[in-house]
Amino acid sequence: GQQLNQSPQSMFIQEGEDVSMNCTSSSIFNTWLWYKQDPGEGPVLLIALYKAGELTSNGRLTAQFGITRKDSFLNISASIPSDVGIYFCAGLFTGNMLTFGGGTRLMVKP
């Protein structure tokens, strides 16, 4: 089946630093999404991207849909302690089957 590879697997940064993470696949997708999961909670949608090359922002978060449709990245600027959590990319090709990556665990040191 389709697999999404996220990197890095974990990051430990200082508050105020910028963060960058990405997601790659051997398959193409029509939609890329980024979710965040806090401990003991379900994932929450952060950003959805629907067109190759699209760059979308949501506050301090910026995500891009790769031109090849096989990758996406997420940037977080000026990180704060509440950014701590696990960030998942997810891809959708056809129909409704959403595939998730393995996640990037972000830890922020105040």
Add this chain to the structure above:
Amino acid sequence: EAGVAQSPRYKIIEKRQSVAFWCNPISGHATLYWYQQILGQGPKLLIQFQNNGVVDDSQLPKDRFSAERLKGVDSTLKIQPAKLEDSAVYLCASSLEYPQGWGTGELFFGEGSRLTVL
């Protein structure tokens, strides 16, 4: 607006026992999903319903897992008999049906039901 409701939040059982999880989606959401999330991994789709019909259950271990969505609203996921490797968080999610019948990937998740099999 009420979110996706799941119960129980936690369940501990012995292997070979059975367990059932319940989910109530957001009102008006036609599509309902059950995902399995093993510790340290991303969610994996088990089954997807559109109203009360199954859209995809290709990754559901049908010898031990079953799910139903009666009347196109609430859903239950059952495991019988449970194995040690079934220890995971079971996430229920729902979404609106896109007018053209294509999903947008914009899912709303519940808090999950954490299963521990001893």
